[in-house]
Amino acid sequence: MGIFQPDTEIFRQRDVLREDYQPREIVGRDEELQRYISALQPVINGDQPANIFLYGKAGVGKTACTRYLLGELESDAAEYDVELTTVQLNCEDLNTSYQVAIQLINKFRSQDEQLKPTGYPQWQVNEWLWDELDGVGGTIIIVFDEVDHIEDDSILYQIPRARANDNLEESKVGIIGISNDFKYREGLSSKVQSSLCEKELQFPAYNANELRAILRQRAEIAFYDSIVPREVIAKCAAFGAKDAGDARQSLDLLMEAGDIAVQQDAERVTEVHVDEARKALERSRIVDGVTGLTQQGHLVLYALLMLHEERKTPIRARDIQDRYELVCDRAAIDPLVPRRMRDHLGELAMLGIASRIERNKGEAGGRYYEYSLDTNSDLLLEALEETVDMVGVTEAIQKRIDQTG
Numbered sequence: 001m002g003i004f005q006p007d008t009e010i011f012r013q014r015d016v017l018r019e020d021y022q023p024r025e026i027v028g029r030d031e032e033l034q035r036y037i038s039a040l041q042p043v044i045n046g047d048q049p050a051n052i053f054l055y056g057k058a059g060v061g062k063t064a065c066t067r068y069l070l071g072e073l074e075s076d077a078a079e080y081d082v083e084l085t086t087v088q089l090n091c092e093d094l095n096t097s098y099q100v101a102i103q104l105i106n107k108f109r110s111q112d113e114q115l116k117p118t119g120y121p122q123w124q125v126n127e128w129l130w131d132e133l134d135g136v137g138g139t140i141i142i143v144f145d146e147v148d149h150i151e152d153d154s155i156l157y158q159i160p161r162a163r164a165n166d167n168l169e170e171s172k173v174g175i176i177g178i179s180n181d182f183k184y185r186e187g188l189s190s191k192v193q194s195s196l197c198e199k200e201l202q203f204p205a206y207n208a209n210e211l212r213a214i215l216r217q218r219a220e221i222a223f224y225d226s227i228v229p230r231e232v233i234a235k236c237a238a239f240g241a242k243d244a245g246d247a248r249q250s251l252d253l254l255m256e257a258g259d260i261a262v263q264q265d266a267e268r269v270t271e272v273h274v275d276e277a278r279k280a281l282e283r284s285r286i287v288d289g290v291t292g293l294t295q296q297g298h299l300v301l302y303a304l305l306m307l308h309e310e311r312k313t314p315i316r317a318r319d320i321q322d323r324y325e326l327v328c329d330r331a332a333i334d335p336l337v338p339r340r341m342r343d344h345l346g347e348l349a350m351l352g353i354a355s356r357i358e359r360n361k362g363e364a365g366g367r368y369y370e371y372s373l374d375t376n377s378d379l380l381l382e383a384l385e386e387t388v389d390m391v392g393v394t395e396a397i398q399k400r401i402d403q404t405g
């Protein structure tokens with residue numbers, strides 16, 4: 001027997017739990033889908049499509065619902081002889097309207113006519129874009145996923161106004177912008193707001209019931225029959241709902257629990273596997289977060305970790321500063337000024353390693369923040385131990401924690 005053997009006991013089709021799998025049916029989003037369908041209705045009537053702005057936190061089904069509805073729209077359009085073309089563009093690596101326009105042109109061009117990413121005058125790129133879009137004819141829907149990555153938003157009003165400005169004659173173009181950045185909408189120029197946000201749709205976080213339905217649907221395809229009992233689905237959904245209501249997180253948890261069941265040669269997935277999976281995922285999240293920090297970030301985190309172990313959190317930044325300077329002294333590294341140290345605390349809060357609450361001084365006025373550790377300190381200590389260049393400090397901290405503990 002070789003080292004590798006196909007898994008025949010637990011997973012039937014593990015890939016179904018992966019992020020890139022497109023579910024054939026959407027569950028738990030009935031109301032949102034209904035509103036989305038109304039916003040897309042003009043397309044099937046052959047009218048000018050509305051521009052749609054769709055927002056909501058990570059993993060709430062924005063992309064999955066959009067793909068699903070556009071697929072349905074395409075097949076219904078074919079049935080009613082409506083000429084429809086849809087294009088989906090992820091803007092994660094596209095920072096300018098120029099880059100977006102080049103990508104769009106390339107989507108419509110054959111392999112040997114592709115444009116290079118730079119080197120053409122803006123007016124020329126615009127002309128080419130209108131030529132390509134008008135050459136398609138009928139209705140075109142362009143989806144800009146992660147639209148907030150486009151820093152100059154000119155393309156977001158040029159496309160909706162292209163017909164009014166006589167740049168397009170044959171084609172009617174509608175755009176759908178998707179974002180999980182809640183502040184993005186407010187930052188848009190009023191010109192873009194009025195064109196892009198003609199119809200606004202908000203997707204809320206999933207609750208435990210909705211997550212259960214999503215997980216059940218995937219588990220039926222991903223695992224063999226009777227491998228995933230109801231309580232396992234419920235547990236994964238409950239964790240997801242308590243945290244961020246993010247379907248991706250719950251699906252990752254179920255996949256990790258399945259992997260652990262495979263590793264342990266278990267007959268089925270159990271709640272214990274889910275607990276272990278949660279620890280494993282949490283650990284890799286912490287390791288990723290900690291590994292990405294600078295050396296100063298590590299020192300700030302050490303200081304906060306010590307204060308946490310001594311039960312002195314939540315604590316103000318200026319009180320963390322003293323401990324931080326002590327840690328720097330031990331590591332023989334110059335400490336940062338308080339303002340810079342606070343930036344690092346802010347980064348820890350952003351990564352979800354620390355939490356930050358705003359406090360009011362009461363009548364005297366003024367606000368300040370208090371910080372706490374928001375992660376399991378054992379896991380954190382483990383992750384910090386892996387950062388080789390800080391080993392001396394880790395030992396020092398460990399000793400101190402042992403003493404105080």
Ligand SMILES: Nc1ncnc2c1ncn2[C@@H]1O[C@H](COP(=O)(O)OP(=O)(O)OP(=O)(O)O)[C@@H](O)[C@H]1O
Nearest residue numbers: 019023026027058059060061062063064180247248
């Ligand atoms: N209602 C649903 N029914 C079935 N699967 C879903 C549903 N909602 C989300 N999913 C699945 O959860 C994962 C994350 O969803 P999706 O990518 O649509 O989130 P999103 O809101 O676009 O998040 P992000 O802003 O991070 O891109 C995908 O694997 C998707 O298939």
